[in-house]
Amino acid sequence: xxxxxxxxxxxxxxxxxxxxxxxxxxxxxxxxxxxxxxxxxxxxxxxxxxxxxxxxxxxxxxxxxxxxxxxxxxxxxxxxxxxxxxxxxxxxxxxxxxxxxxxxxxxxxxxxxxxxxxxxxxxxxxxxxxxxxxxxxxxxxxxxxxxxxxxxxxxxxxxxxxxxxxxxxxxxxxxxxxxxxxxxxxxxxxxxxxxxxxxxxxxxxxxxxxxxxxxxxxxxxxxxxxxxxxxxxxxxxxxxxxxxxxxxxxxxxxxxxxxxxxxxxxxxxxxxxxxxxxxxxxxxxxxxxxxxxxxxxxxxxxxxxxxxxxxxxxxxxxx
Amino acid sequence: xxxxxxxxxxxxxxxxxxxxxxxxxxxxxxxxxxxxxxxxxxxxxxxxxxxxxxxxxxxxxxxxxxxxxxxxxxxxxxxxxxxxxxxxxxxxxxxxxxxxxxxxxxxxxxxxxxxxxxxxxxxxxxxxxxxxxxxxxxxxxxxxxxxxxxxxxxxxxxxxxxxxxxxxxxxxxxxxxxxxxxxxxxxxxxxxxxxxxxxxxxxxxxxxxxxxxxxxxxxxxxxxxxxxxxxxxxxxxxxxxxxxxxxxxx
Numbered sequence: 001x002x003x004x005x006x007x008x009x010x011x012x013x014x015x016x017x018x019x020x021x022x023x024x025x026x027x028x029x030x031x032x033x034x035x036x037x038x039x040x041x042x043x044x045x046x047x048x049x050x051x052x053x054x055x056x057x058x059x060x061x062x063x064x065x066x067x068x069x070x071x072x073x074x075x076x077x078x079x080x081x082x083x084x085x086x087x088x089x090x091x092x093x094x095x096x097x098x099x100x101x102x103x104x105x106x107x108x109x110x111x112x113x114x115x116x117x118x119x120x121x122x123x124x125x126x127x128x129x130x131x132x133x134x135x136x137x138x139x140x141x142x143x144x145x146x147x148x149x150x151x152x153x154x155x156x157x158x159x160x161x162x163x164x165x166x167x168x169x170x171x172x173x174x175x176x177x178x179x180x181x182x183x184x185x186x187x188x189x190x191x192x193x194x195x196x197x198x199x200x201x202x203x204x205x206x207x208x209x210x211x212x213x214x215x216x217x218x219x220x221x222x223x224x225x226x227x228x229x230x231x232x233x234x235x236x237x238x239x240x241x242x243x244x245x246x247x248x249x250x251x252x253x254x255x256x257x258x259x260x261x262x263x264x265x266x267x268x269x270x271x272x273x274x275x276x277x278x279x280x281x282x283x284x285x286x287x288x289x290x291x292x293x294x295x296x297x298x299x300x301x302x303x304x305x306x307x308x309x310x311x312x313x314x315x316x317x318x319x
Numbered sequence: 320x321x322x323x324x325x326x327x328x329x330x331x332x333x334x335x336x337x338x339x340x341x342x343x344x345x346x347x348x349x350x351x352x353x354x355x356x357x358x359x360x361x362x363x364x365x366x367x368x369x370x371x372x373x374x375x376x377x378x379x380x381x382x383x384x385x386x387x388x389x390x391x392x393x394x395x396x397x398x399x400x401x402x403x404x405x406x407x408x409x410x411x412x413x414x415x416x417x418x419x420x421x422x423x424x425x426x427x428x429x430x431x432x433x434x435x436x437x438x439x440x441x442x443x444x445x446x447x448x449x450x451x452x453x454x455x456x457x458x459x460x461x462x463x464x465x466x467x468x469x470x471x472x473x474x475x476x477x478x479x480x481x482x483x484x485x486x487x488x489x490x491x492x493x494x495x496x497x498x499x500x501x502x503x504x505x506x507x508x509x510x511x512x513x514x515x516x517x518x519x520x521x522x523x524x525x526x527x528x529x530x531x532x533x534x535x536x537x538x539x540x541x542x543x544x545x546x547x548x549x550x551x552x553x554x555x556x557x558x559x560x561x562x563x564x565x566x567x568x569x
Binding site: 068071203205206208212214215258259 | 391419
């Protein structure tokens with residue numbers, strides 16, 4: 001509980017910072033005095049910060065749920081192929097010229113949900129988590145191949161540039177409409193994921209023991225797939241692919257909250273939100289007119305960090 | 320009323336593992352399931368706990384089919400201790416034992432404390448499962464089942480990783496559970512332990528019931544030779560307890 005409070009405070013602080021910083025610094029006194037910079041805050045930064053908050057929470061939460069469900073600390077939303085499928089949908093919309101914001105979102109969302117339905121159908125009788133990882137990997141590879149194919153048939157270089165920019169993942173210039181499209185799906189998906197807690201705890205003892213405790217593994221599977229599909233799919237549909245959050249955040253928090261999967265869910269959501277808000281603010285502080293892409297920044301922060309974490313663990317277990 | 324297998328046939332893949340198995344289990348009694356490797360002992364326990372699909376027949380609990388019961392009601396009535404003692408995350412011992420309360424949807428501290436006490440794991444309660452020895456973890460997992468206060472306890476080789484002292488303690492615990500009106504069905508390998516604890520023995524061979532009844536009538540050299548393919552020597556001690564040792568191939 002105390003950890004949740006501290007994480008919530010951290011999220012609140014980073015949320016406020018996210019409203020203040022950027023290419024134009026909007027000091028607090030400009031918020032009340034009818035300063036024109038106020039429009040930057042309301043039209044750009046509030047929706048952006050809210051999206052960052054939701055995206056981070058969805059990624060952190062789904063990472064924690066998937067790690068618990070697959071009983072593997074290396075799982076993240078990527079293993080189900082949701083992100084790749086949503087990206088495929090968005091790229092298809094861009095290449096085929098359905099370039100409106102709503103069109104891209106709807107296509108990405110439809111692809112994410114379609115991929116999850118396919119995954120559920122492929123693994124309906126599956127007894128082992130390995131089947132999910134395999135099917136998810138196949139889906140992700142297929143989606144990546146189709147995405148590459150679509151880029152190769154793009155009508156002109158501008159579309160290619162647009163696609164590549166989108167794929168890199170960013171919260172740049174996302175407005176209130178993006179938020180309105182994505183938020184209901186992300187919140188709905190998160191609610192489904194939060195309902196998995198006790199079942200994940202029981203799964204710690206293995207499938208048979210969990211079932212003997214009254215856990216319905218079919219229902220759990222449906223919750224995990226649908227919850228991840230909706231929350232991460234909607235996130236990717238508006239922001240592009242942002243990796244590492246779902247992998248690193250639960251991993252970081254596990255030593256603090258203990259290994260019980262249900263205890264990790266809310267802290268991971270808060271931690272993910274804090275990480276994305278913080279990283280997105282840093283992205284905007286880079287000198288020059290451009291911004292570093294959030295997806296790129298996350299990988300650049302995340303990969304060395306994760307490496308350090310693994311090396312540290314190795315030191316502990318060998319020492 | 321009670322728990323019974325009625326003409327159970329179970330196929331795993333293309334192999335028929337249980338064939339027309341019928342047996343009544345009684346509350347307040349310990350039924351030991353015996354048989355060679357692959358005879359279907361674990362599958363029988365899993366079928367009784369409604370964990371495998373039954374091709375034919377059914378398991379009846381107080382007259383109703385366990386496969387058709389609501390999962391929660393079934394979980395409240397039947398506690399199942401699998402052979403596999405893996406705990407995938409390094410959870411605290413108390414948290415693991417508290418999982419036994421899941422079918423009841425509460426954290427009844429009385430039941431948890433009683434389960435810890437019965438398995439002599441109170442002093443482990445604040446440790447993590449990965450820090451325990453194999454035997455300690457086995458006792459903690461048994462405490463998890465007891466914490467659910469089931470009316471039926473199905474235990475698959477609960478002695479497998481225990482040392483001699485804890486084997487005897489666990490046998491006494493199962494005996495005590497039966498004395499407390501719980502029905503106990505337990506798979507064992509050690510025939511002397513089986514003879515010491517069993518009210519009834521269900522002897523399986525190749526997925527079928529070879530013999531079922533009071534321990535003295537089932538645990539005979541002839542039946543055991545047929546089930547295991549070994550000759551056994553039976554020593555009856557002055558207090559009536561039997562010690563059974565293999566003496567050669569049948």
